[in-house]
Amino acid sequence: MLRQLSSLVFILLTLLACSPTANDTSSETTEENQPSYPTVGSVERSDAELDQVVPIDAQLELLAEGFDWSEGPVWVPEGEGYLLFSDIPPNRVYKWAAGDSISLYLEPAGFSGDDFTGKEPGSNGLLIDSDSHLILCQHGNRQMARMDAPLDNPKSDFISIVGEYEGKQLNSPNDAVFHSNGDLYFTDPPYGLPGGADSEAKELDFQGVYRFSSVDSSLTLLTQEMSRPNGIALSPDEKTLYVANSDPKRAVWMAFDVLEDGNVDNGRVFYDATDRVGEKKGLPDGMVVHSTGYIFATGPGGVWIFNAEGTHLGTLKTGQATANCTFNDDESALYITADMYLMRLPLTSLGS
Numbered sequence: 001m002l003r004q005l006s007s008l009v010f011i012l013l014t015l016l017a018c019s020p021t022a023n024d025t026s027s028e029t030t031e032e033n034q035p036s037y038p039t040v041g042s043v044e045r046s047d048a049e050l051d052q053v054v055p056i057d058a059q060l061e062l063l064a065e066g067f068d069w070s071e072g073p074v075w076v077p078e079g080e081g082y083l084l085f086s087d088i089p090p091n092r093v094y095k096w097a098a099g100d101s102i103s104l105y106l107e108p109a110g111f112s113g114d115d116f117t118g119k120e121p122g123s124n125g126l127l128i129d130s131d132s133h134l135i136l137c138q139h140g141n142r143q144m145a146r147m148d149a150p151l152d153n154p155k156s157d158f159i160s161i162v163g164e165y166e167g168k169q170l171n172s173p174n175d176a177v178f179h180s181n182g183d184l185y186f187t188d189p190p191y192g193l194p195g196g197a198d199s200e201a202k203e204l205d206f207q208g209v210y211r212f213s214s215v216d217s218s219l220t221l222l223t224q225e226m227s228r229p230n231g232i233a234l235s236p237d238e239k240t241l242y243v244a245n246s247d248p249k250r251a252v253w254m255a256f257d258v259l260e261d262g263n264v265d266n267g268r269v270f271y272d273a274t275d276r277v278g279e280k281k282g283l284p285d286g287m288v289v290h291s292t293g294y295i296f297a298t299g300p301g302g303v304w305i306f307n308a309e310g311t312h313l314g315t316l317k318t319g320q321a322t323a324n325c326t327f328n329d330d331e332s333a334l335y336i337t338a339d340m341y342l343m344r345l346p347l348t349s350l351g352s
Helices: 007-018 048-052
Strands: 042-045 060-065 070-076 082-087 092-097 101-106 123-128 134-138 143-147 158-162 176-178 184-188 208-212 219-223 229-234 240-247 250-258 264-272 287-289 295-299 302-306 312-317 322-327 333-338 341-346
Touching: 042 048, 048 312, 070 123, 070 322, 070 333, 070 341, 082 123, 082 333, 123 176, 134 158, 158 208, 176 229, 184 229, 208 229, 219 264, 229 287, 229 295, 240 287, 240 295, 250 295, 264 302, 287 322, 295 322, 302 322, 302 333
Parallel strands: none
Antiparallel strands: 042 312, 060 341, 070 082, 082 092, 092 101, 123 134, 134 143, 143 158, 176 184, 184 208, 208 219, 229 240, 240 250, 250 264, 287 295, 295 302, 302 312, 322 333, 333 341
């Protein structure tokens, strides 16, 4: 884990990262379809089908840097739109907007006390609910929470959505996704606990995947069979739930059938990347599903892209341990949180 930077140093670093320099010709170009930011990494194409969603000339753009461990990006479509993302160790949420604007959005974000002894107190996954509230997977507070303030006037006031299962405190909610009916699906690995899975504070003897009902506020354990459930996403028709397992001994993405009552069945391995662990930085982590069904899932080496049948189409090679990703509102860009960096990849827009 990188050493936490002070607020002043961070601001200076991000300003430098987002501003063109005399030697940075990639950020000065004005040619059509050329990036306005420095480019990093590469796009590795394993199947021609990838061309349908990732343009041939697409390049990864570096938008900002200087974070400790960036995670949980979510696009907010208000106005011209902006991105929110977590920086877990310093317990913050940052805001990025077009025009090289990055700012501290919320602090504290995942732990409201003053005596956290672990390394990851902050928020992780972020979502926007149907009422335009910010929803946070909170490590330190060990709950799914809603920010009790409007998006344009953020405050570190939180209302707990759920923090216990059968009278025992959750581990550290990591990532989540909403069903169209309002149900909230989320994962609960031990990464935010002081001491991780061996923490004396751990009350549950498993790592669960859950569904929180929007109808009666009940919490259902969907599975406890995954050792490190992490990223989570639904297929466009909401009939399949994908869950990443960030265990180096079993680095897989799982798929489950979603039943009519919202529970899941028929868990199976969607893709197994265990033999790739150690070749490149990273493990199966966060993910997002395109409206056409393509799955963008962070894993060893960057962002892996699959079709709905489980064919690996290619990898966005970030060169970093890559945590998570999300689309903007029209899916014309993929935003990626990768260790200390925030990146972006232009995509083929719907209807283009």
